[in-house]
Every structure is written in C-alpha cells, then in structure tokens.
Amino acid sequence: MKVLYFHQHFSTPKGATGIRSYEMARRLVHHGHQVTMVCGSYGGGDTGLEHEFKNGKREGSIAGINIIEFDLAYSNTDGFIKRASTFVKFAMKSIGLALTQQYDVVFATTTPLTAGIPGIFARWLRRKPFVFEVRDLWPELPKQMGVIKNPIVLGLMSMLEWLSYRSAHRCVGLSPGIVAGIEKRGVKPEKIALVPNGCDLDIFQLAHDEKSNEWRPEGVSNSDLMAIFTGTHGQANGLDAALNAALELKNRGRTDIKLAFVGQGKLKHELQVKAQALALSNVVFHPPVNKEKLAGLMASADLGLQLLANIPAFYYGTSPNKFFDYISAGLPVLNNYPGWLEGMINENSCGFTVAPDDPIAFADALEKAASDKAELKLMGNRASDLASKEFDRKELADKWVNWVAGVHE
Numbered sequence: 001m002k003v004l005y006f007h008q009h010f011s012t013p014k015g016a017t018g019i020r021s022y023e024m025a026r027r028l029v030h031h032g033h034q035v036t037m038v039c040g041s042y043g044g045g046d047t048g049l050e051h052e053f054k055n056g057k058r059e060g061s062i063a064g065i066n067i068i069e070f071d072l073a074y075s076n077t078d079g080f081i082k083r084a085s086t087f088v089k090f091a092m093k094s095i096g097l098a099l100t101q102q103y104d105v106v107f108a109t110t111t112p113l114t115a116g117i118p119g120i121f122a123r124w125l126r127r128k129p130f131v132f133e134v135r136d137l138w139p140e141l142p143k144q145m146g147v148i149k150n151p152i153v154l155g156l157m158s159m160l161e162w163l164s165y166r167s168a169h170r171c172v173g174l175s176p177g178i179v180a181g182i183e184k185r186g187v188k189p190e191k192i193a194l195v196p197n198g199c200d201l202d203i204f205q206l207a208h209d210e211k212s213n214e215w216r217p218e219g220v221s222n223s224d225l226m227a228i229f230t231g232t233h234g235q236a237n238g239l240d241a242a243l244n245a246a247l248e249l250k251n252r253g254r255t256d257i258k259l260a261f262v263g264q265g266k267l268k269h270e271l272q273v274k275a276q277a278l279a280l281s282n283v284v285f286h287p288p289v290n291k292e293k294l295a296g297l298m299a300s301a302d303l304g305l306q307l308l309a310n311i312p313a314f315y316y317g318t319s320p321n322k323f324f325d326y327i328s329a330g331l332p333v334l335n336n337y338p339g340w341l342e343g344m345i346n347e348n349s350c351g352f353t354v355a356p357d358d359p360i361a362f363a364d365a366l367e368k369a370a371s372d373k374a375e376l377k378l379m380g381n382r383a384s385d386l387a388s389k390e391f392d393r394k395e396l397a398d399k400w401v402n403w404v405a406g407v408h409e
Contacts, residue, residue: 026065043076
C-alpha cells in the first residue's frame, strides 16, 4: 500500500520537536508499506534532508521514508499573519500533490487545521481513502485562549474542521477529549480511533538505565533537585506559573531546587526578562536539543514539569509529547491542570498534581519532592512501568497502522 502522508511540522529525531509522524511512518515501512511524507521546514525540526531546494522543494529518502519538503520556513516565534500565510501556502502546494501523486491512502495530521485540505481534495476529486488525525481541537483551543477573536475567521475555521471530519473515511484522536470533540461534530464513534502519543522507550529508557550521556545545564549542580520543562515556551504553556513558584521557593530560601526550561518559543525572551527582573537564580533557560541529548538531560533530572495555561479545552483535549517523554525516562511528573493526565498521575502514583495558578501548592510539591528522594525514585519507577505497559510507541504505532491500512481494505 502507498500512503501519502501530510504533516507540515514533520521531524526526525535529529530535530528538537515531536517525532510521532517519523515513528508512525517508520512503522508503516516496517509492515511493508510505502510512505511519502510531505512537509515544510519547521523551526525546531530536522527532516534529515540537507541538499539545496530546487523550484521550492527538495526530495530524498530517510529511514525508508520518501520525503518531499517544501521551502516553507515556519517558527513558533512568527507572528499570526506570517504563520497563517505559511499554513495556506503549504495547503495549496499539498493540493497539487494530492491531485497528481500515485497513492492508495492519503493521511493528514494537524496542526495546523489546514493540513486537512489536501485530504479533502483527494477524497472528493480522486475518490481516495482519507484518514485525518487530530492533535488539537481547532478552533476551540485558539478561541478559548483568545488568540483568534474574529468571528468570521472562527466561523471559517469551524467550517473547515467540520468538512475535514466529514470528508475523512476514518479519524484518529490523540486524547479522550479530542475523540469526544470529533464525535460532537457528527462523526460516528466507529469511525474514530484513540491513539495517544507514545513513549520512545528505546531512546529514553536506555539513556536512563545506562546514564552514560547524563548532563545538566550550567547553573544546576548535581546536588540540586532539578525539575525540567522541555517544550515550546508559548502562550499555551503558561510558564508564568512556574516562575511564580520559583519566586515562592526563593522567598523560602530553597536554593537547592532548580527549574530548567529547555526549548524555544514566542514568549521565551519575555520569560527570561521576568526571571532576571525577579532575580530568580533558581531558574535556568537552555536552547532546544535533539532527542538523543534530551534523553541525557532526562536521565539526570529528578522531575518533569507538565504545564499548560488554565484553559478548559486543554484538560482533556491535548496529548503532550513531553509528558510521554518524561515517563519514558522514568521521571515523576508534576502536572498543574485538571484532566486526563492529572487522573493518570494520581491513579498510578507517579508524580504530583496541583491546582492551576497556585504558586504555593506548586512550590509545596517541589519541596516535597526534594525532601523525600526515596519516594521520588519510587514514583519514577511507577512512571516507567506506566510507559512500558500502556504507551509503548511500537504497540500504539501498530494499532495506528492497522487503523490507517484498514481503510484501504
């Protein structure tokens, strides 16, 4: 079977972003299918292609995956107009491929929501089987965040969402809330599969067990309790909550607890300025790193921070890569918002959960982690067990492959 796979923000493990599409595509190849990945040039990613673009694109093969990369640079630091323009350009170029390439199934994954556009054209103009994967509920998330307020734009996005869902022969949701959101738009439950993000055990557990590539950012000593946040520093992540907790720890005189933020994003500079203004010597910022180096950082860390802004749509409607990376590495997790991850942490006793926007509770949890390293280690062991038993990437990928391939039967 030939699969035409659209993911604008695709990356191999050489990049500093999620690798779900890379692993899913590799699993398709493992099962004997051919995959052509269509993507853009994502700021935190690395497609593996290094030669020059020709006529606006470059092509090559990485790990058995045929890659078509458009010369469309994108970064989380771009303004709204520039990002929207890049999304539309990618969709338009992708339509051309959807109408001309030879394939059996077209698969598209968000974000952005415009990723579904080539699938819509493939479904209705070429009668090709179309599978649509939803990583975030749009336009509900940007609407609740206040990022998009124009009712016309929100209306158009809602129409595109509905058309993408209804055009797809099958859908994939990455969290229980996403699956429920797809159902609310009129898609029958039997056409939706829940396949959450998975744990790359071969990357993170190996580093945790061997501890050969351990490292800590400058400013964090081996005796410190190091809590890490690895991911985008943007509005959705609500990292002010962590800085407020750091201020509370500073006021308590806890210089032995360090918060390390690894990544990039639109608000990173603003957060750095705030940390400097508050003289937060217990906060360290570090540039993004690839998966291999990230594994070494996590092997040295004591706690993973799963943080999001207090937006109800996030509670059940996200499947964050970083959470699954943390538990892959055997890290306990501190989570600061309600929802399915909070329930999972509590049910498996693999970390701490605190209420949103409560710096005192946040600081209390960090102090508790620092005061009982033996219990923290047990939490980490339970996190590792959860990763292995329920979120092994290979097992979830096989489920995903069967669901995608099944649409062609």
